Amino acid sequence: GAVVSQHPSWVICKSGTSVKIECRSLDFQATTMFWYRQFPKQSLMLMATSNEGSKATYEQGVEKDKFLINHASLTLSTLTVTSAHPEDSSFYICSARRDPTDNQPQHFGDGTRLSIL
Amino acid sequence: KQEVTQIPAALSVPEGENLVLNCSFTDSAIYNLQWFRQDPGKGLTSLLLIQSSQREQTSGRLNASLDKSSGRSTLYIAASQPGDSATYLCAVRGSGGGADGLTFGKGTHLIIQP
Numbered sequence: 166g167a168v169v170s171q172h173p174s175w176v177i178c179k180s181g182t183s184v185k186i187e188c189r190s191l192d193f194q195a196t197t198m199f200w201y202r203q204f205p206k207q208s209l210m211l212m213a214t215s216n217e218g219s220k221a222t223y224e225q226g227v228e229k230d231k232f233l234i235n236h237a238s239l240t241l242s243t244l245t246v247t248s249a250h251p252e253d254s255s256f257y258i259c260s261a262r263r264d265p266t267d268n269q270p271q272h273f274g275d276g277t278r279l280s281i282l
Numbered sequence: 283k284q285e286v287t288q289i290p291a292a293l294s295v296p297e298g299e300n301l302v303l304n305c306s307f308t309d310s311a312i313y314n315l316q317w318f319r320q321d322p323g324k325g326l327t328s329l330l331l332i333q334s335s336q337r338e339q340t341s342g343r344l345n346a347s348l349d350k351s352s353g354r355s356t357l358y359i360a361a362s363q364p365g366d367s368a369t370y371l372c373a374v375r376g377s378g379g380g381a382d383g384l385t386f387g388k389g390t391h392l393i394i395q396p
Contacts, residue, residue, distance in 0.1 A: 171325070199383045208286075209326075209371070211383040258325055260384075268333060270316060271375075271384060275325035 168192055169261050171274025179282055180251060186244045186277045188259035194239035195261035200232075203256040203276075215242045249281045284309045288372055288387035296395050297364055303357040303390045305372030310353050313375040313382065317346050317357050320369045320389065329370075330357070334377065362394045 168191040176184050188198055196217050201209040213223045213234050221234035231253075233245040242261075246253055258276035263269070285308045295301055305315075314333050318326040330339045330346040332355065338347040345358040359366060369391045373384040 201383075201386075206388075208386040208388040209373075209384075211385070214383055268314060270328040270331040272328060273318075273326040278323065
């Protein structure tokens, strides 16, 4: 079945550091990847939609200059949290979709727990 | 804007019981609905996907139903086991376009007592 790999699984770093998270589709090509964020005891919230070869679409309230998304190939999307601060500490998780008509179950990476000191 | 609500927020039952988790959504124009399981500190495991044209899906001890017109879905777990303990998430995909992400509920935290 489809597999989505996310790396790293855990990051602890100092305030002001930029952190890059990778999301890979391992056995299929994904025209669209999604980035979500989950705060403790909260639901997953969609941050942005990443389309291969074009700019990401950000949800309302998500700063595009803060959360840089690159989807340079059909198997890799990256999320960079720039100048991270403690309030950015959260669980970030990605998912991938083959194409807009894909009606199969959406698969997710294992997530990245980001802790900013 | 789509909103997804899950009831109850938490549930603790003895092993062996059958149970029902509820999910409701405000906009019935959905493409599909998916149930996930999330273990503490982990990612999501897809359990069942129901297309907007379907009424239910079954996988092993799990059965999910969908009533799109009333904006409701239920996840039925038969003969619960301690290994079923996890948070169960309901998510809907909108029908507005192919690039739609999922809208999630807050989940039901399930504990099955041995």
